Amino acid sequence: MSKSGMTRNDWLRFASVVIVFLGSLALLYPFWPLKSIVPLGLDLQGGVRLVLQAQGTEGMTAAEKVDTLDKVVTILSNRVDQYGMANAEIKRLGNDRVLVNIPGTANPEDARRLIGQTAMLEFLKVVTAGTSANSEVSPTSSAQEVLRDRDGIPYVVETEPLLTGAALSDARAMTSQSVQQAGQMYIAMTFSQDGAQQFVDALSKLKVDDRLAIVLDGVVYSAPRITDSIKQAAAQGWRQVKDTTTITGRFTPQEARSISIVLRAGALPVAVQPIEENTVGPTLGSDSVRRGAITLVSGFAIVLAYMLVYYRTMGLAAASALILNMLIMFAALRLFHATLTLPGIAGIVLTIATSVDANVVINERIKEQRRLGKPPLVAVKAGFHMSVSALIDANATTMIAGLILLLVGTGPVKGFAITLGIGVMGSLFCAYVLCRLLQEKTWIGRHIPARVSSQEN
Numbered sequence: 001m002s003k004s005g006m007t008r009n010d011w012l013r014f015a016s017v018v019i020v021f022l023g024s025l026a027l028l029y030p031f032w033p034l035k036s037i038v039p040l041g042l043d044l045q046g047g048v049r050l051v052l053q054a055q056g057t058e059g060m061t062a063a064e065k066v067d068t069l070d071k072v073v074t075i076l077s078n079r080v081d082q083y084g085m086a087n088a089e090i091k092r093l094g095n096d097r098v099l100v101n102i103p104g105t106a107n108p109e110d111a112r113r114l115i116g117q118t119a120m121l122e123f124l125k126v127v128t129a130g131t132s133a134n135s136e137v138s139p140t141s142s143a144q145e146v147l148r149d150r151d152g153i154p155y156v157v158e159t160e161p162l163l164t165g166a167a168l169s170d171a172r173a174m175t176s177q178s179v180q181q182a183g184q185m186y187i188a189m190t191f192s193q194d195g196a197q198q199f200v201d202a203l204s205k206l207k208v209d210d211r212l213a214i215v216l217d218g219v220v221y222s223a224p225r226i227t228d229s230i231k232q233a234a235a236q237g238w239r240q241v242k243d244t245t246t247i248t249g250r251f252t253p254q255e256a257r258s259i260s261i262v263l264r265a266g267a268l269p270v271a272v273q274p275i276e277e278n279t280v281g282p283t284l285g286s287d288s289v290r291r292g293a294i295t296l297v298s299g300f301a302i303v304l305a306y307m308l309v310y311y312r313t314m315g316l317a318a319a320s321a322l323i324l325n326m327l328i329m330f331a332a333l334r335l336f337h338a339t340l341t342l343p344g345i346a347g348i349v350l351t352i353a354t355s356v357d358a359n360v361v362i363n364e365r366i367k368e369q370r371r372l373g374k375p376p377l378v379a380v381k382a383g384f385h386m387s388v389s390a391l392i393d394a395n396a397t398t399m400i401a402g403l404i405l406l407l408v409g410t411g412p413v414k415g416f417a418i419t420l421g422i423g424v425m426g427s428l429f430c431a432y433v434l435c436r437l438l439q440e441k442t443w444i445g446r447h448i449p450a451r452v453s454s455q456e457n
Contacts, residue, residue, distance in 0.1 A: 013437045024331035038333045041341030044289050047103035048111045051276035054096050065095045071269045072098055078265040079114055118217050118271050119262035121165030124157040126211035126223050149220040157213050162202035167195025171263035173256035185256035187247040196238035203234040214247050221249040292345040299349050303356055311363055313447040317438040318359035321430035325355045328426040343416035351423025358431040362387045370448045380439045395424050
């Protein structure tokens with residue numbers, strides 16, 4: 001690139017290209033494998049797709065249903081984020097369903113357990129308890145009910161909870177360090193200040209040797225006896241009981257972690273029932289990645305070859321623009337943590353075509369001006385000037401269409417819209433900044449493949 005004749009605007013163009021190029025390379029390091037650069041969707045790396053039906057929404061108004069489902073989406077999103085299930089997509093589907101896509105999960109059963117658990121935590125006073133699963137116990141009033149623990153042992157409990165999970169501020173899976181229970185998992189719960197005060201009030205209603213059942217989603221996990229030391233601690237105020245309560249129950253590490261997560265995220269406002277479930281295996285996902293990569297590379301190579309053959313030296317500018325636009329595309333996907341799906345790959349392939357479309361329009365305008373006998377540099381400047389309005393109109397309509405798809409489309413359609421939008425903006429930048437700089441300030445602009453009019457001096 002010749003430094004002579006470089007104006008301030010030229011230097012700004014050059015600096016912007018260098019910054020974008022180096023910034024894209026930095027974002028894309030280490031360049032491979034693809035899933036380490038851009039998060040892959042369910043269709044590319046496998047995972048679980050669930051459609052959940054909200055229960056008990058029949059009597060709600062339309063606004064109440066929307067509000068309830070929004071709460072479900074928020075709580076489920078918090079759960080999967082804390083569990084480490086990256087790039088999950090959770091959204092409303094209609095007025096009573098929720099769509100859950102969790103790509104790359106190694107254990108679909110963990111995902112189903114985490115998503116499907118209502119996490120209704122209650123502390124209930126035990127009226128009487130059986131000694132085995134065959135024990136026969138029954139409530140003596142309508143204010144009582146029978147619940148069972150995970151071994152099937154029945155408990156008669158009061159239906160009105162003394163405390164609920166809303167009183168918690170934290171819950172953590174812990175490993176016991178005691179000699180008798182070394183290595184066993186338990187859930188350590190921490191109450192908020194208001195919750196701890198509610199717990200103190202609840203303990204004041206119980207006597208020594210009463211049992212308090214800790215119930216999660218209708219299952220008794222433990223039913224410890226109220227000791228004199230607990231009563232004395234409660235009498236000293238909420239600080240003494242804020243972080244002294246645990247849930248035991250022969251948990252596996254996975255179960256303990258899952259329960260602690262759902263308790264931290266909170267209970268769902270309504271129960272949800274899976275009505276549709278699809279598991280995409282990693283083999284299918286890997287095959288999709290391979291086919292998508294082949295499509296991208298082959299389409300990229302064909303377009304590059306066409307531009308170089310048809311436009312010769314001018315095609316070098318178009319090829320440079322296309323390469324930079326692909327770097328911008330993937331760098332933007334990583335920067336905004338966008339998930340790449342099969343429709344997203346389709347959007348990238350389409351972007352390859354739209355990227356050179358701008359260069360085709362510009363190059364044809366330049367050739368027209370050159371045929372009229374104008375000097376190369378004048379023809380280049382005139383070609384860029386004459387193509388501005390046409391390219392802005394064409395790309396603006398494409399951006400509008402992509403925006404509509406982004407706003408009203410589902411996950412895969414959104415992936416297509418995102419890649420298309422990024423590609424359109426990137427192609428305009430590359431055409432009017434990089435290509436113009438190369439054609440005006442290098443030898444490329446002096447070799448225009450067009451027959452010059454005989455009127456040229």
